[in-house]
Every structure is written in C-alpha cells, then in structure tokens.
Amino acid sequence: MSHGFSTWQLAITPLSPVHIGTGEDYEPTQYVIDGDGLYSFSPEAALRALPEAARADLLRILNGPPTVELLKQVQAFFHRQAERLIPEAEHVIPVLPTIAAEYAERVGKTAQRERERDIINQLRIMRTYGDAATRRPILPGSSLKGAIRTALLDRVNGGASLPPDIKRLPEHKRNVPLQKHLFGYDNFDQDPMRxxxxxxxADVRPSETLGTEIRYAVNRKRQPVTKDGREIAAQAENLRQVVECIPLLRPRAFQGQLSLQELGGLTGPKLPAPELRWTFEELAEACQAFYRPILERELQELGSRGYLDAGWRAAIRQILEAQEHAFSARRAFLLRVGFHSGAESVTLNGVRSIKINMGRDPQTGRTRYEDLPVTKTVWLAAQDIQQRRDLVPFGWVLVEAIPHDQAFADWPVGLTEQGVNEASDEANWRGGIETRRRELRERLDAERARDQAQREATERQVREEAERAARLATLSEQGRQLEGLRTRLEQDRRANLRQAGGELANRLVAVLKEAAESWPAEDCVALADLAEEIYGYIGWPTSKKKRERQAQIQALRQRS
Known part of the structure; x- marks a missing residue:
C-alpha cells in the first residue's frame, strides 16, 4: 500500500437542532428583541446609532457603582433605544414569541428575590459556534472528530467493563487512562486518532437562508414521576436554557473533508499500532454501530412518552430508510455533536457510569447520588418552557461521504414540500425584518435631517447674533437704535405680524420724537427711510395721526 492520504468529501445534514458551545453568550447589553427578531450589535454600532444625548445618558449610567442595579439600568437603556439600534444591527436571528415575551417582561428588571438579595435575570442566550465575519454557523472539526473518537473507543472496548487498575481511580481521573488503555498509546504520536x-x-446554504435560530432547551424526565397515582412535573423539569442552534432538517447544509493518513506496513515506537489504523469503512461502521442504537432508543422511548414531534419523527424515519443502502455500503453514518447530546452519546458501553442526583436523604438531609448506566432526564428543544409535546432532541447529524474526486448524487429523500415551506417561511420572515429595518432607518434619517437642520439654524442664529453684536459695537447710539428697529421689523415679517399699535410702532414713535430733537442729519434721513418702510408694512395710523407721522418724517428729511 502506498503511503499518503485517502480523502473524503463530507456532506452533513443536521437532523435535529445542533448547538456547539463557544463559552460566549448574547448579552442583553448586546442585543434587543423586537417582534420575532433578535438584533445583535457591537459597541461600535451602538455608538454609531445613538444620538449625543443618549450617549451622554449611557455614560452617566456607566459611571455609577458596579452593582446589580447598574446592570439593570444598562439593560433597560438599550431596550429603550431599540428602534435606533435595529437599523444598525450586524446580525438578526429569529426568535420564538415566548422568548420575545420573556425578554419584554424581564429586561432591566429583577427576576426574583431570594434571601433579600436581588437576583437579576441576565437574559443570556448561549451562542453557537460560527464564522465571525459571515455570522454563518460552523460544525467544528474538533466536535466531529470527538464524536468519531467516542465511537472508535467503544468499538475497541467491545462492551467490556473497566480494567481493575482504572476502576480503582477516582471517577474524574479515569477518562484519559481508559483512552490510552484502549488505543494503546503513551504519547500523542501513538494516538491512532492523529x-x-x-x-x-462550513455552512454551504445560500446566504439569504437562516443560519441559526433560538430555542429553549428544557429538561424532561425519561420515566414518569407519579404521586397518588398521577403523573406530576418533577423539579428537574423547571430547568431550562435559551440557546442559539443550527436549524434541523436542512439537507446537506454543511460540507467538510476527512483525510486518513495511510502508513502501509510501517511500524515503530512513534506510530499507532497497525490494528488501530482504520479505513474509512471501519470508521463509518463504528460510528453507525455506536450512534444508531442510541437514536433508535430515543425515537422509541421519547415517542412512547409523547414528547416527540410526530412530523420530525416521521421525517427521521424516512431519511433513515432512504439511507439504508449508504449505511450498509459504509458511505454514510450518524453522529451526535454539541450540547445536550446526552451522557449515553459521550460515554462507552460497558463502562458507562453516570452520577445521578437522587435528592436529599430524609434522615441525614444530605444530597444522595447514585451511579447508573443511563440518565433519568433528557434535554429537548422546545418552543415554550412548559411544553411537553412536539419536542425534538439535540445534536443528531447525518454524515454522507464520497471520495474527493466524485460528486454527490441527488438527495435521496424528498422533503421537497417541507423544504419549500421552510424557504417560504424564511423569506417571509426576512422580508418582514428588512421592511421593519427600512422603515426605522427612514424614520431615523428624517429625524436626523430635522435635527441637523435645527442645529444648522441654531448655529446660523448664533453666528448672526455674534455678527450683529460686533456690528452694534461699532455703531453710534443712533445707529444702534436704527439697527434695533430693523431687527424688530424682520422678526415681525417672519412671524407675519402686523400691529399698527404694537411694540414696533410704539418704539418707532419714541425714536421719531428723540431724533427730531437731537439726531445728526445723516441718521435722520436713514430713520425717515426706515419709518416709511415700517409703516408701509404695518399700516399707517388713523388719518390725523398719519398726517402727524408723515410731517415728522418730512421734517427729518429737511434737516439734511
């Protein structure tokens, strides 16, 4: 056998919602929920969206002491500014009505009071792994490889129990020694998984499709809890999380590549044992042997409890039946990846020991634990925290493979009607989101234009006032009085105000009298011209007073 690599193209279909943890969350200071959309924004986008007064308000809040109250105020601030932030959001994700309602009810508020301390509901949403630039989800190679590793370890173990020397170790220290024992290595070079x-x-769906969605993860009992012959909700069923996940049943949404290094007959202390150098067919067979029974058990067990969504269960059956030939040919296999995959999917048959909380001992008051081969609860994807029907499990994916120089055949399962409906729903949702953002953007643009015009008018007024003040400083007392009359005339014209007995007319009468007694000739002529302009605008007084005013104006002209 020649040395080198055998390379396989992979097409991966999420069969159920998949959440790959990142250790990061969407915080309510980094997003707002409006209608059926979560709008995520960066600090830079927030500053760009907020007007100066709002930024000053935020700075005032942040300058306060770092308390729970401050966090509530920051949450409430961004919630109030939602309509400004939505147009600047860099990423939008669909949310369920129940999640939107919970956000509106709790954002910026205290969720509960416990031992006289405020316990803030942070409204965190667990983010799934994705590309930072495109915001599209990614199935990390490490997650896929980890799931394959578990299946191969189980294959090698063959259902055997723990060896005595490993069984004597504390439970939390058994993992690495067990893997080294099964894979027969002491160092990384000998690990067959290298x-x-x-x-x-990568997500290869069109960019206009929904990359992720947000769901509840709820905890449900595998077996009924009864009291007085009636089933009751167990305390564990109050547990829930809000998670971003990859949508289910998106045929071949992801594509990747798997390569197997081929060593031929080479052996040595830095090489994995020859019997642990798997072909692709052996790898696929191990994954199918490990994960298919777990999926079948869940379909049967969760279905019998009435938890499962009937449409999803039927679609999974259809896919499994259509892929039977590929499973048999070892060109397709199942994997389970991500959060809430269940302890059975990440532990080996024969050595599985899951620490179960059995509640408090009524005599000692201490929490009791018991090691069992199966869990007593399961995490399921839900649309409401109280939901007990139409649920689906997390983490299931179908992996199809072909040699690198071939092309995939057509998707063997119809799902056409469902795919059309999903595309239509996604298009309608995205259309509604874009309409909302466009309307808000237009409204904010108009508001910014009004604010800009007002700022410019204010600046112009300030500038004109400064120029007028500078001009007045150079004028004589008579010149300042003339400027005052002109300014008042301009104000009345802008206000369309004509009052023959108003302030402008009264000030003019007083100035005419003063000018007749003491003003220089050149100022008298200017006042005469201005007086005729003013009376031409506001109207002359009654005939007798009109003759008096005209006589005053004529007298001013004769002084030149």
Missing amino acids: LVQLGDA
Whole structure:
C-alpha cells in the first residue's frame, strides 16, 4: 500500500437542532428583541446609532457603582433605544414569541428575590459556534472528530467493563487512562486518532437562508414521576436554557473533508499500532454501530412518552430508510455533536457510569447520588418552557461521504414540500425584518435631517447674533437704535405680524420724537427711510395721526 492520504468529501445534514458551545453568550447589553427578531450589535454600532444625548445618558449610567442595579439600568437603556439600534444591527436571528415575551417582561428588571438579595435575570442566550465575519454557523472539526473518537473507543472496548487498575481511580481521573488503555498509546504520536484529519464543516446554504435560530432547551424526565397515582412535573423539569442552534432538517447544509493518513506496513515506537489504523469503512461502521442504537432508543422511548414531534419523527424515519443502502455500503453514518447530546452519546458501553442526583436523604438531609448506566432526564428543544409535546432532541447529524474526486448524487429523500415551506417561511420572515429595518432607518434619517437642520439654524442664529453684536459695537447710539428697529421689523415679517399699535410702532414713535430733537442729519434721513418702510408694512395710523407721522418724517428729511 502506498503511503499518503485517502480523502473524503463530507456532506452533513443536521437532523435535529445542533448547538456547539463557544463559552460566549448574547448579552442583553448586546442585543434587543423586537417582534420575532433578535438584533445583535457591537459597541461600535451602538455608538454609531445613538444620538449625543443618549450617549451622554449611557455614560452617566456607566459611571455609577458596579452593582446589580447598574446592570439593570444598562439593560433597560438599550431596550429603550431599540428602534435606533435595529437599523444598525450586524446580525438578526429569529426568535420564538415566548422568548420575545420573556425578554419584554424581564429586561432591566429583577427576576426574583431570594434571601433579600436581588437576583437579576441576565437574559443570556448561549451562542453557537460560527464564522465571525459571515455570522454563518460552523460544525467544528474538533466536535466531529470527538464524536468519531467516542465511537472508535467503544468499538475497541467491545462492551467490556473497566480494567481493575482504572476502576480503582477516582471517577474524574479515569477518562484519559481508559483512552490510552484502549488505543494503546503513551504519547500523542501513538494516538491512532492523529491519523484522522478532519477540518471544520462550513455552512454551504445560500446566504439569504437562516443560519441559526433560538430555542429553549428544557429538561424532561425519561420515566414518569407519579404521586397518588398521577403523573406530576418533577423539579428537574423547571430547568431550562435559551440557546442559539443550527436549524434541523436542512439537507446537506454543511460540507467538510476527512483525510486518513495511510502508513502501509510501517511500524515503530512513534506510530499507532497497525490494528488501530482504520479505513474509512471501519470508521463509518463504528460510528453507525455506536450512534444508531442510541437514536433508535430515543425515537422509541421519547415517542412512547409523547414528547416527540410526530412530523420530525416521521421525517427521521424516512431519511433513515432512504439511507439504508449508504449505511450498509459504509458511505454514510450518524453522529451526535454539541450540547445536550446526552451522557449515553459521550460515554462507552460497558463502562458507562453516570452520577445521578437522587435528592436529599430524609434522615441525614444530605444530597444522595447514585451511579447508573443511563440518565433519568433528557434535554429537548422546545418552543415554550412548559411544553411537553412536539419536542425534538439535540445534536443528531447525518454524515454522507464520497471520495474527493466524485460528486454527490441527488438527495435521496424528498422533503421537497417541507423544504419549500421552510424557504417560504424564511423569506417571509426576512422580508418582514428588512421592511421593519427600512422603515426605522427612514424614520431615523428624517429625524436626523430635522435635527441637523435645527442645529444648522441654531448655529446660523448664533453666528448672526455674534455678527450683529460686533456690528452694534461699532455703531453710534443712533445707529444702534436704527439697527434695533430693523431687527424688530424682520422678526415681525417672519412671524407675519402686523400691529399698527404694537411694540414696533410704539418704539418707532419714541425714536421719531428723540431724533427730531437731537439726531445728526445723516441718521435722520436713514430713520425717515426706515419709518416709511415700517409703516408701509404695518399700516399707517388713523388719518390725523398719519398726517402727524408723515410731517415728522418730512421734517427729518429737511434737516439734511
């Protein structure tokens, strides 16, 4: 056998919602929820969106002491500014009505009071792994490879119990020694999984499709809890999380590549044992042997409890039946990845020991634990925290493979009607989001234009006032009085105000009298011209007073 690599193209279909943890969350200071959309924004986008007064308000809040109250105020601030932030959001994700309602009810408020301390509901949403630039989800190669590793470890173990020397170790220290025991290595060079190279699987769906969605993760009992012959909700069923996840049943949404290094007959202290150098077919067979029974058990067990969504269950059955030939040919296999995959999917048959909280001992008051081969609860994707029907499990994916120089055949399962409906729903949602953002953007643009015009008018007024003050400083007392009359005339014209007995007319009468007694000749002529302009605008007084005013004006002209 020649040395080198055998390379396989992978097409991966999420069969159920998938959440790959990142350790990061969407914080309510980084997003707002409006209608059926979560709008995520960066600090830079927030500053760009907020007017100066709002930025000053935020700075005032942030300058306060770092308390729970400050966090509530910041949350409430961004909630109030939602309509400004929505047009600047860099990423939008669909949210369920129940999640939107919970956000509106709790943002910026205290969720509960416990031991006289405010416990703030942070409204955090767990983010799934994705590309920072495109905001599209990614299935990390490390997650896929980890799931494959579990299946291969189980294959090698063959259902055997723990060896005595490992069984004597504390439970939390057994994992690495067990893997080294099964894979027969002491150092990284001998680890057979180093011959398996698996890159990240990228989302290859069109950019206009929904990359992720947000769901509740709820905890449900595998077996009923009864009291007085009636089933009751167990305390564990109050547990819930809000998670971003990859949508289910998106055929071949992700593509990746798997390479197997081929060593031929080479052996040595830095090479994995020859019997642990798997072909692709052996790898696929191990994954199918480990994960298919778990999926079948969930379909049966959760279905019998009435938890499962009937439409999803039927679609999974259809896909499994259509893929049977590929499963048999070892060109397709199941994997389970991400959060809430269940302890059974990440532990080995024969050595599985899951620490179960059995509640408090009524005699000692201490929490009791018991090691069991199966969990007593399961995490399921839900649309409401109280939901007990139409649920789906997390983490299931279908992996199809072909040699690198071939092309995938057509998707063997119809799902056409469902795909059309999903595309239509997604298009309608996205259309509504874009309409909302456009309307807000237009409204804010108009508001900014009004604010800009007002600022410019204010600046112009300030500038004109400064120029007028400077001009007045150079004028004589008579010149300042003339300027005052002109300014008042301009104000009345702008206000369309004509009052023959108003302030302008009264000030003019007083100035005419003063000018007749003491003004220089050149100022008298200017006042005469201005007086005729003023009376031409506001109207002359009654005939007798009109003759008096005209006589005053004529007398001023004769002084030149």
